Each structure stands twice: as structure tokens, then as C-alpha cells.
Amino acid sequence: MTALDDYRAFLEEVLPADYADRYADYRNDTGLRTRFQAASYDEGWLVPEWPRELGGRDLPLTEALSVRIEGAVRRVPRQMNIQATGVVAPALVQFGTPEQKDRYLRPTLRGEAWWALGMSEPGAGSDLASLRTTATRRGDVFVVNGQKVWATQANESRWCTLYVRTDPDAPKHRGITCLILDMDTPGVDARPIKTAGPSIETFCEVFLDNVEVPVENILGELNGGWRVAMSALEHERDMIWINNWLETQRALDPVLRGPAPGAHTHARLGRLLADMEAIRLTGIRTAGSRVAGEDEPLSGILKLFGSETVQEAARFALEVAGVDGHAPLPPFDEYLESMAATIYGGTSEIQRNIIAERILGLPKGA
Amino acid sequence: MAIASPTTSSDIDWDLYVPKEETAEIEAAAREHFSALFSPGDVRAAVAGETLDHLWPAIVEQGYTAIGLPGDADGLGSLVDLAAVLEQAGRSLLPVPLLATAAAVQTLLAVGVPVHEPPSQPATLARRGRSGGWLCFDGRSAATAVAVVAKSGGGCRIRVLSLESTDRVPLDAVDAARTDVVVDDSVTLLAEHETDADVDAVLASARVCAAADLVGIAAGALEGGIRHALTREQFGRTIGSFQAVKHLLADAYVLVERARSLTVGASVEASREPLGSTAGHLAMLAKAAATDAATKCAELQVQLLGAMGLTWESDAPLFVRRARHTGPFLGTADELYERVAAEALTEGAAR
Numbered sequence: 001m002t003a004l005d006d007y008r009a010f011l012e013e014v015l016p017a018d019y020a021d022r023y024a025d026y027r028n029d030t031g032l033r034t035r036f037q038a039a040s041y042d043e044g045w046l047v048p049e050w051p052r053e054l055g056g057r058d059l060p061l062t063e064a065l066s067v068r069i070e071g072a073v074r075r076v077p078r079q080m081n082i083q084a085t086g087v088v089a090p091a092l093v094q095f096g097t098p099e100q101k102d103r104y105l106r107p108t109l110r111g112e113a114w115w116a117l118g119m120s121e122p123g124a125g126s127d128l129a130s131l132r133t134t135a136t137r138r139g140d141v142f143v144v145n146g147q148k149v150w151a152t153q154a155n156e157s158r159w160c161t162l163y164v165r166t167d168p169d170a171p172k173h174r175g176i177t178c179l180i181l182d183m184d185t186p187g188v189d190a191r192p193i194k195t196a197g198p199s200i201e202t203f204c205e206v207f208l209d210n211v212e213v214p215v216e217n218i219l220g221e222l223n224g225g226w227r228v229a230m231s232a233l234e235h236e237r238d239m240i241w242i243n244n245w246l247e248t249q250r251a252l253d254p255v256l257r258g259p260a261p262g263a264h265t266h267a268r269l270g271r272l273l274a275d276m277e278a279i280r281l282t283g284i285r286t287a288g289s290r291v292a293g294e295d296e297p298l299s300g301i302l303k304l305f306g307s308e309t310v311q312e313a314a315r316f317a318l319e320v321a322g323v324d325g326h327a328p329l330p331p332f333d334e335y336l337e338s339m340a341a342t343i344y345g346g347t348s349e350i351q352r353n354i355i356a357e358r359i360l361g362l363p364k365g366a
Numbered sequence: 367m368a369i370a371s372p373t374t375s376s377d378i379d380w381d382l383y384v385p386k387e388e389t390a391e392i393e394a395a396a397r398e399h400f401s402a403l404f405s406p407g408d409v410r411a412a413v414a415g416e417t418l419d420h421l422w423p424a425i426v427e428q429g430y431t432a433i434g435l436p437g438d439a440d441g442l443g444s445l446v447d448l449a450a451v452l453e454q455a456g457r458s459l460l461p462v463p464l465l466a467t468a469a470a471v472q473t474l475l476a477v478g479v480p481v482h483e484p485p486s487q488p489a490t491l492a493r494r495g496r497s498g499g500w501l502c503f504d505g506r507s508a509a510t511a512v513a514v515v516a517k518s519g520g521g522c523r524i525r526v527l528s529l530e531s532t533d534r535v536p537l538d539a540v541d542a543a544r545t546d547v548v549v550d551d552s553v554t555l556l557a558e559h560e561t562d563a564d565v566d567a568v569l570a571s572a573r574v575c576a577a578a579d580l581v582g583i584a585a586g587a588l589e590g591g592i593r594h595a596l597t598r599e600q601f602g603r604t605i606g607s608f609q610a611v612k613h614l615l616a617d618a619y620v621l622v623e624r625a626r627s628l629t630v631g632a633s634v635e636a637s638r639e640p641l642g643s644t645a646g647h648l649a650m651l652a653k654a655a656a657t658d659a660a661t662k663c664a665e666l667q668v669q670l671l672g673a674m675g676l677t678w679e680s681d682a683p684l685f686v687r688r689a690r691h692t693g694p695f696l697g698t699a700d701e702l703y704e705r706v707a708a709e710a711l712t713e714g715a716a717r
Contacts, residue, residue, distance in 0.1 A: 070376035256714030270703025288383035356612035
């Protein structure tokens with residue numbers, strides 16, 4: 001039995017018998033989503049390439065990737081708080097103390113405790129390093145004051161990775177620290193922002209008024225927060241491309257299965273099919289290179305290419321569906337949601353700068 | 367089908383996607399050899415119509431026509447290796463018909479026609495001309511041409527034509543180094559083979575070859591654009607430090623890698639299951655994507671070079687000519703995208 005066979009057997013066991021036929025109905029079944037994540041973690045399938053003591057199955061990178069791709073094509077139930085496993089858990093493994101790993105890792109991966117990412121501020125979006133939320137040491141605690149924004153699910157989260165300025169005199173990248181914030185601490189106020197449509201995941205502004213955070217809650221090093229933030233965005237690049245690939249398929253599904261659109265749409269649809277296959281093959285190529293021990297700059301294009309493709313697929317599906325002279329609601333919601341893809345986790349414009357500077361070797365701009 | 371099906375897309379043969387040292391060595395050797403064998407000046411002359419037939423024996427002697435052939439035909443390496451070599455040929459704008467020859471030989475191999483030794487003479491692919499006869503891509507010096515013709519009830523015929531004692535009419539070409547020729551119906555038929563596979567499945571390897579060449583053209587043009595952006599100064603700084611320029615180059619790079627990934631995928635699939643429908647569809651998408659990349663990158667290089675890019679001294683227009691001449695070979699981008707989409711719609715409706 002290969003790992004893939006084992007995983008298929010696991011899915012057989014935990015998913016409802018009619019899941020494959022009715023996955024669209026199950027898409028928003030929060031009970032199933034929660035149970036599925038816990039069961040996946042318990043069997044080591046949530047992070048299959050991680051060591052067993054951290055909750056994985058010690059699988060080689062390639063087999064783990066096959067498992068993830070299988071999960072994607074079977075449209076397994078989505079995690080409720082994706083940044084917990086995608087961004088926070090890998091950061092805990094890389095930067096956490098043994099005590100922090102002990103305390104946070106299991107409930108985080110199991111989906112029992114949700115996380116918010118306290119990064120953006122009203123004045124610090126793409127220029128994250130200009131953040132101004134301050135943390136001042138007072139005895140055994142930091143006293144935090146400031147405001148975060150666009151923190152997805154912050155109102156429902158138990159904890160938050162909070163990026164704060166701990167050294168106002170240092171160059172801006174070197175004075176930032178990452179703190180683990182308990183969202184129940186007095187002085188924390190997370191307020192949901194009404195989004196442009198129901199398909200956009202709730203994001204919040206978080207007000208921090210003399211919030212006390214124990215000193216032992218530093219994740220990584222004091223003033224080493226920029227490194228934590230940057231590697232957080234590097235983590236789970238495989239999950240990002242698999243997700244983009246899947247979302248593109250999902251957007252095109254109604255077009256492919258519904259009434260055939262006119263011939264004038266075919267070339268554009270073909271381009272999207274090429275994009276979709278190219279995302280998959282680029283993801284596989286990058287993994288192949290990592291196995292060969294090569295430094296692979298190629299993965300730097302996956303965020304830009306994947307998110308632009310998802311968006312174009314949703315745009316296409318909306319335009320194909322709207323032939324009767326109006327934009328129908330379901331594809332509009334998908335389209336609106338897809339607009340987030342090229343914004344969060346580094347906008348497309350920032351991605352292009354990164355590609356140009358780090359991969360193509362062009363000089364930094366003014 | 368090009369759309370990953372739930373039963374197969376996670377069963378990845380990972381070994382095929384881990385870069386092999388052998389491929390890297392062949393590719394590096396080709397790159398070095400091509401740059402020693404001819405100069406950009408030679409390419410410029412060839413594109414203008416001067417024949418460089420004297421370069422062909424060197425290509426044969428160095429074994430480039432053996433790459434991608436089976437071992438019992440004194441071959442070396444796989445279709446993946448051949449694609450790597452053809453990418454280097456594209457990048458250097460190789461002015462002899464290695465692409466056409468490889469595409470013809472790979473087509474014969476795909477349908478199981480035995481190839482006993484590496485070809486010493488150029489060959490090419492032919493298709494039916496608009497008013498009869500056969501149109502042969504880059505066929506000025508080809509000894510044979512392979513034509514793949516659909517049969518009315520499905521499947522196709524593969525005809526091997528001898529061009530040696532035939533009048534060939536050269537067509538005016540934007541890239542005279544790859545002049546197409548037309549021969550009439552009196553051309554000698556050397557052999558005919560049949561297969562149940564459809565034309566697109568039979569042409570998968572040939573399209574991989576064309577895609578690899580076009581990816582090379584794209585990469586070469588992009589390199590030229592980047593080189594210029596790193597040295598040319600305006601407003602007191604190199605133009606590559608301007609975001610407007612960076613973003614154009616970043617998008618072009620994505621187009622190149624999009625095409626390269628599809629080409630790698632198609633070459634792996636065509637080696638794994640020749641005549642399979644997955645290989646056929648992936649090769650169509652790869653060829654379409656490579657055409658997009660080659661034409662976009664060639665145009666971008668001209669734009670970045672400014673007026674200099676439109677002079678006969680510059681290499682930039684050579685890339686434009688090569689991309690525009692080879693781009694439509696084995697199907698224009700839109701044609702291929704359209705066909706894959708139409709088939710995906712038919713399949714989707716059946717699900």
C-alpha cells in the first residue's frame with residue numbers, strides 16, 4: 001500500500017458516502033469541515049510531510065504532495081481557519097520554543113483554536129515594515145497599543161500572531177517583533193468589517209489599548225519579527241498552488257458542465273485550461289527540483305500566476321453566465337471573492353517586483 | 367484529457383519530474399556548442415535568405431539528430447532531453463532544420479515506424495496545401511517530409527514523401543532561415559502507415575518539439591530584454607529599476623515558465639504513453655502557450671530596446687521573425703486553445 005492508497009482509504013472512511021456526488025452541498029457544512037480537519041490531524045494527514053512527533057506521517061515531500069493533490073481533486077472539506085495550518089503552525093515549528101510548540105501546535109492543527117494574523121495596519125499594507133503598533137516592555141509584559149486591520153476571522157479567533165514595533169529607533173525592518181496574543185486579553189477589541197459581499201471572508205479591525213502580553217509570548221527573537229513574517233508567507237507554497245489550481249477548476253466547472261458557451265468563448269477557455277495545467281505542472285516542477293536539491297526560484301511565480309488565473313477563471317465564468325443581459329448572483333459572488341486573491345498575501349504588483357528583483361536580477365527601485 | 371481527472375492526477379510518477387543530471391549536461395553542451403558553431407551575424411544572414419547548409423553536417427556529427435531516438439537506433443536520451451536541446455536551438459536561433467527534422471522523426475516513432483539510425487539528411491513535416499500539393503515547413507533542404515492526414519472514419523494515415531527529385535517552390539518567409547516549400551501531388555510516396563489514433567495524438571511529440579523551440583525563442587528574447595534593461599540608463603538610472611519595466615519583464619517571465627511547464631508535462635506524458643489523449647491535449651496547450659510566450663517576449667524585447675530594436679543591426683527583430691514564422695507551425699495558438707476547449711466542453715457535458 002502506498003501512502004496515497006492509505007489516504008484514499010482514510011477518505012473513504014471519514015467522508016459521507018454521497019460526498020463525491022454532493023460535495024457542493026457539503027461545501028458549507030461547518031460540522032463536517034470541523035470533524036474532517038480533526039480526523040485528518042489525528043491520522044497525520046493534515047501535515048503528512050511533518051515528523052510524527054509534530055503530528056505528521058514523515059512522508060517524503062513528493063508523496064505528501066500526491067496526498068495533497070488527491071485531497072484537492074476529491075474536493076475534501078475546507079479547513080475553517082486556513083491560516084492556522086497554512087501560516088501559523090509552520091511558524092510555530094520554525095520559530096517556537098518547546099513550550100510554545102507544546103501548548104499551541106495541537107489545538108491549532110486540530111482546528112480547535114483559530115488564529116488571526118495581526119499584520120496589516122491602516123498605514124501599513126504592502127509596506128508592512130512601516131507598521132506602527134507599539135509594544136513597550138514593562139516588567140514581564142509588553143504593553144501593546146495600536147490598530148490592526150484586515151485580520152480575517154479575528155472576531156472568532158482564540159489567538160493572534162501580532163506584529164509590533166519593539167524598537168522605534170532601529171531601521172524599520174529590524175525593530176519588529178512577533179507576539180502571540182491571546183484574543184481574550186483585556187484591551188483587545190476585534191470588530192468585523194462589513195464586506196462587499198457575502199462571499200468575502202469576514203475580516204476585522206483590531207484595536208489594541210494597553211494590552212498586556214507576557215514576554216514569553218515572543219515568537220522567534222526580539223526584533224526578529226520581520227523574518228517570522230517573511231517565512232510565514234513562504235510556508236505552504238504547495239498548499240497555495242494546489243488551492244489556486246483547485247479554485248480555477250471549481251470556477252470553470254459550471255462552464256464545462258453547463259450549457260455549452262458559444263464558439264467565441266473557446267479560445268479564452270482554452271487559455272484558462274492551459275493556465276490551469278501550467279499551475280499544476282509548475283508546482284510539480286518546483287517540487288521535483290527541491291527533491292533534486294536544486295534551489296528553485298520558479299516557485300516565486302506561483303502566487304502571481306495562480307491568483308491571476310483564479311481571478312480570470314471567475315471573471316470568465318461570470319461573463320459566460322451573464323449572456324441574458326445581467327450578471328447572475330452565484331457566479332458574481334465567486335467573482336467578487338476571486339478579487340481577493342490578487343490582494344492578500346502580497347499583491348500582484350508586489351509579486352511582480354519580487355520576481356523582477358529576486359529572479360530576474362533587476363535592481364531595486366526608488 | 368487535459369483536465370486532470372480525479373483518478374489520475376495525484377498518481378504522479380515523480381521520477382519523471384526530478385531534473386536529471388544527464389538532461390542538464392546535454393542542454394549545457396548544446397548551448398555551448400551552438401554558440402561556438404555560428405554567430406548572431408550568421409543568423410542575421412540566414413534570416414535574410416543566405417543558406418547555411420554547411421552547418422548541418424556539424425549538427426549531425428555532434429549527434430543532435432540522435433537525441434530522443436531509441437537505443438537500438440543509436441539514439442541517446444529521451445523526448446525530455448530532445449526538448450531541452452531544441453530549447454537551446456531556439457534560444458540561439460539555430461539556422462539549420464533541426465526542429466523540422468526532429469518533429470518528423472518523432473512523428474514516425476510515435477506511430478511505431480522503425481527508425482534504424484539517426485537521420486543524416488534533414489526531414490520535415492508536410493500538410494495539405496490550400497490548393498493541392500504539400501506545404502513543407504522549413505523544407506528547403508529536407509530529403510523527406512512526413513504528412514499526417516486524418517481518415518474520414520477516424521484514425522489517420524502517415525505518408526512519407528521523398529522531396530529529393532521534386533520541384534519545390536519556396537514561399538516568401540519572414541524568416542528565410544526556415545523557408546517553407548510547396549511540392550505538387552506528383553511527389554514520390556516512399557511509404558504509408560496507418561493508425562487508429564487521431565491526428566492530435568500522433569502529432570504530440572512533434573508539437574513538443576515545436577513548443578520547446580518556441581520556449582527557447584521566448585527565453586532568448588527575454589534574456590536580451592533583461593540584459594538591455596540592466597545596462598541602459600535614462601533619467602540617471604538603469605531602466606530596469608523602473609517598475610513599469612520590471613512588471614513587463616515579470617509578466618513575460620511568467621509566460622515563459624507557463625509554456626515551459628506545459629512543454630515538460632507534455633514531453634513526460636508523450637514518453638509515458640505515446641498516442642495517449644492526455645499527451646495529445648497537453649502538447650496542444652504547450653504549443654499554444656509557447657507561441658504566446660515567443661511572440662510576446664520577442665515584441666517586448668523590441669519595445670525595451672526602443673528604436674534600436676527596429677534596426678537591422680539589432681538581434682531583437684530576428685527573434686520577432688523567428689517567433690512569427692514558427693509560431694503558427696502545427697497550429698496557431700488560438701486554433702489550439704479553441705480545439706482543446708471545444709473537446710473539454712464535449713467531455714464536460716458528458717459527465
